[in-house]
Amino acid sequence: MNEIQRIPVWSRALRIAHWVMAVAVVVLIATGWRMESEPLPASTLLDDHFLAAAFLIPAILLRIYLLFFGTDTDHISDCEPDGNRLRSAAAVLKYYFSLGRSPLPNWYAHNPLWGPVYLLLFLFLLMQIISGAFQQSHPYLGMVNLHDIHIIGAYVITGFTVVHVVAVFLHDLGGSGSDISAMINGHRIFVLKKPVTTQQSGDTQSVSLDALKRSLKNKKKHSNDGG
Numbered sequence: 001m002n003e004i005q006r007i008p009v010w011s012r013a014l015r016i017a018h019w020v021m022a023v024a025v026v027v028l029i030a031t032g033w034r035m036e037s038e039p040l041p042a043s044t045l046l047d048d049h050f051l052a053a054a055f056l057i058p059a060i061l062l063r064i065y066l067l068f069f070g071t072d073t074d075h076i077s078d079c080e081p082d083g084n085r086l087r088s089a090a091a092v093l094k095y096y097f098s099l100g101r102s103p104l105p106n107w108y109a110h111n112p113l114w115g116p117v118y119l120l121l122f123l124f125l126l127m128q129i130i131s132g133a134f135q136q137s138h139p140y141l142g143m144v145n146l147h148d149i150h151i152i153g154a155y156v157i158t159g160f161t162v163v164h165v166v167a168v169f170l171h172d173l174g175g176s177g178s179d180i181s182a183m184i185n186g187h188r189i190f191v192l193k194k195p196v197t198t199q200q201s202g203d204t205q206s207v208s209l210d211a212l213k214r215s216l217k218n219k220k221k222h223s224n225d226g227g
């Protein structure tokens with residue numbers, strides 16, 4: 001019989017960073033592209049753009065702090081590819097290209113295909129903040145036109161956002177992890193195929209869940225993490 005476990009995978013800090021960043025980015029996309037298309041840029045649009053930037057900056061700084069100084073799934077190592085994750089990433093791609101007919105593989109926290117993409121996104125967001133903050137006072141950084149950099153960044157971030165939202169919707173639909181709800185309450189659902197009862201503790205454990213957990217390469221643990 002299958003066993004269902006509900007396990008905390010996303011820390012509160014990561015979830016706060018995610019949702020503040022998500023709302024700020026959506027407002028920045030909307031106001032940015034409207035400014036681009038308005039014949040005379042409305043100053044209120046730029047005000048709203050700066051307001052959203054004021055939320056994005058602390059959220060991204062918090063996320064970058066967690067990448068380097070956080071533990072468990074907050075840490076950069078949870079996004080890095082390794083042999084196992086590359087195989088799972090290939091299976092996720094197969095799921096997309098088969099239009100959902102091929103099975104979605106299991107994973108623990110960050111999606112194995114998307115983990116490295118999130119790291120790249122953080123770089124683009126940093127670049128967008130720097131080009132946004134300085135493009136009016138210093139249009140050129142050496143030979144580089146900061147306005148051009150800002151526009152390229154806007155295309156990349158807008159593209160990421162559209163594909164990301166479609167992808168997480170598909171993962172929630174095709175998998176059993178309740179991924180979108182997990183990004184809100186922190187807990188993913190794991191359906192364990194072969195529960196094995198350990199004699200010492202009487203706990204129910206699963207080989208497959210342990211294997212997923214081992215994919216957390218960061219060995220640092222929260223001090224209150226019992227195992």
Ligand code: HEM
Binds near residue numbers: 021026109114157181
């Ligand atoms: C309604 C919109 C959104 C929903 C429902 C959503 C949902 C999710 C979910 C379910 C995950 C976990 C995916 C995984 O397994 O890897 C995730 C991760 C992530 N999302 Fe979103 N997302 C949304 C918008 C955005 C936006 C606009 C951005 C930024 C441009 C964003 C950036 C990220 C990042 C960077 C991660 C990785 C988590 C981390 O390491 O911080 N999301 N999102």
Ligand code: HEM
Binds near residue numbers: 032035049056151
């Ligand atoms: C997700 C992040 C962002 C996106 C997608 C984005 C997008 C855009 C777009 C499309 C424009 C219109 C450019 C034009 O009129 O030709 C723009 C303009 C601008 N953005 Fe952003 N932006 C982002 C973040 C930021 C941040 C963080 C700041 C400030 C720190 C910023 C500051 C500005 C400024 C000052 C302008 C006006 C430039 C001008 O035409 O004089 N942006 N943005």
